[in-house]
Amino acid sequence: MRFRTIIAGICICLGFSSCIQDEALNAEADILSCTVADPSVLRMKPIINNNSVIIMAKPTIDITDFPLLFTLTKGATIEPASGDGKDFSTPQTYTVTSEDRQWKKKYTVYVDISDIKLNSSFEHWETTEPVGTIGKKWHEFYEFSEEGQKVWIWATANSGYALTGYRTPEGKRLNDPFIYPTTSYELGHNGNGVKLETKDTGIWGLSLGMPLAAGNLFIGSFDATSAGNGREEALKSTRFGLPIAYEHNKKPKALNVWYKYTPGEVFKDEDQNPIAGKQDIFDMYAILYESIDGRILDGSIQFDDPCIVAIARINDKDAKPVSEYTYASIPFIYHKNVDPSKLLTGEYYTAIVFSSSREGAYFRGAIGSTLIIDDFEIELEDIEIEQ
CATH class of the missing domain: 2.60.40.2340 (Immunoglobulin-like)
Incomplete structure (x- = not known):
């Protein structure tokens, strides 16, 4: 009897172990x-x-x-x-x-x-279709270095939008690059431009408290792996700025760009509550800053951050709707004395950011808000040398 019990136990153990799968x-x-x-x-x-x-x-x-x-x-x-x-x-x-x-x-x-150029007509872009994204594809933008290399200094949050699985009311899926928040636009001010549009993120976005995605384009990088982990992580997924060297005894004077803007119809907060009487506005700014202890500015940026040396940002009152291309020249306001040696050697970081909804990083804005930009440059001026 004891022998049968042992055999039965062995059989049970063997049967149980056969159900255990090796780790995938x-x-x-x-x-x-x-x-x-x-x-x-x-x-x-x-x-x-x-x-x-x-x-x-x-x-x-x-x-x-x-x-x-x-x-x-x-x-x-x-x-x-x-x-x-x-x-x-x-x-x-x-x-x-x-x-x-x-x-x-x-x-x-x-x-x-090579040094990064501080101007662009946005004529250089490609459709990227990473392996494993099941046909999803979107536009990304690049420049050419002095040696003729493609330099991918521009980033977008398009790869994060690809996570949503969104489908338009007409049934278009994310294998159409033109339904993403940031796309090339053939009717730019001079040749191609860039179209930034605030988009619905569908059920996926609602479930995470991220109901919209503003169109954005910025110098820096975007980490799509953390973008879908909630609001706080989404803010950290954007990293603004690169170390850029400037000409001898030159410093940034103004952010210049041609643009036009159409706000969406209904401004909503991050919980999708309509805000009566509030109209969406766009954002565009450039920042010269010091990377203190290796910290890079991200989507949670505070514009009074002590690391900021100078900033050029469009005012609320100027970020209004315009149906025709309009030229903006936004002056840099200096909060600190600039160090010419750091400018020359690229020890300062330069961040340049465009967004179709100023509060888009916090998932507030109006679906359909559209900013089109073209012919951007950072204008330089001489540094005044104290005698």
Whole structure:
């Protein structure tokens, strides 16, 4: 009898163990971080976007045999291998393969040693369709460096909007890039421009307390992985600014841009309550700031932050509807004395931000608000040298 009991127990244990599944292999294929053997050659921490990595390096380094070190999602592999030297005179493509071998994601990696241009006519953009997004695709914008490299200094929150799975009332899905908040616009002031439109985020957005997405374009980076984790994390997902070197004895004087703006019909708060009598307004600003202790400004920015050296921001009263292209020249107001040596060596960060809803970062605004911009520049002036 005891023997039968033991056998039965063994059978039960075997049956139970057969129901236990091995831990599923990871299906993520992402680059989490990137560094180099000598971080002192970098001008800033590498920028990792949805399908690109931007390395801002000092002009004294040799980029023809330049190894990069990557950290990946659990179990993933990368080709070319982490640590292999590559010639970054032209951008290089890296492919990350997930642990379960079912997913691949391509990243274009740029190592740029030239100065960033402070003007744009927004003629350079591409439709990006990352592997694993099931046909979702959107527009991203870039510039050309002095060496002719594509430089992806502009960021949008389009990759975050792709998480919503939104479908328009006409049934259009997110595989149409023109239904995203930020798109190229063929009727710009001069050639193409950029169209920024505040969009509905559907049931997904309502469930997270993020009922709308303002169209935005900014110099910096956007982390889509944290954008869907609630309001606070969404604010941190935008990182504003890059270290930009200026001409000798020059400093920013004004933010200049051509634009037109149409506000949406009904302004609503973050809980979708209509605010009677309130009209949506847009935002555009440029900030020169110091990255104190490595901190980068994000969507929770306070415009009296002590790190800010100077700011050019359009006033509320000037952010009004205009149906024809209008020229704005917004002067920089300096809150601190500027250090010419830091300007020359790119130790200051420059942030440039455009948004179709001024309170969009806090999910307040009007669906349909549309800002179109073109022919932007940061105008410079001489630094007055004290005698």
